[in-house]
Amino acid sequence: MRILVVCGAGASSTFVAQRVRRAASERGLPYAAVAGTTSSLEIDLDSADLVLVGPHLAGQREHIERTAAAHGAAVVVLPDDVFTDLTGERTLDLVVAAVGPAAIVPDTPAER
Template sequence: MRILVVCGAGASSTFVAQRVRRAAQERGMDHSASAGTARSLPIDLDSADLVLVGPHLATDLDRIRDDAARRGVVVVLLPDDIFADVTGARTLALVEEALRVREPADTM
């Protein structure tokens, strides 16, 4: 699973990506996580399976979802308090939930 975390400038997304990657490794999951920006998103989508969108980009969510859907990429809007998730466990749970929700549609 290739996770892309997107924020405005790339700083906060870097922290979230590091934390979710570490949480996945601790659980023995083969997930990678990288950080990106709203500006680099059109290029970065090609190397992602799932995009975690920073809460401050909520106004761009429809456009991001449209771009991602064309590539079969799942998009999750992160909650406002996600930056307090210092272990990455809560963020990883959001990833797992998004994948569970997607599963039934993939088998149709």
């Protein structure tokens, strides 16, 4: 599962992506999370299965959803308090809820 965390400039998304990666690793989930910006969205979507959108970009949700759908990626707008989730656990719970348990499979054949 490849997760793209999007914010306006990339700073806050970097923190969220790091926390989600750490939480996923601690749970043994083969999730990769990277940070991106709205201006790099088109390029970053080529390698994303799920897009987590910073709460301050909720007004751009429809545009982001249309763009992501063209690449086969789902979109979740993060809650206003996402930046207080210092462990990434609550954010990872949102990811798991969005993709469902069937998506919790290893990314590479060697891990399967």
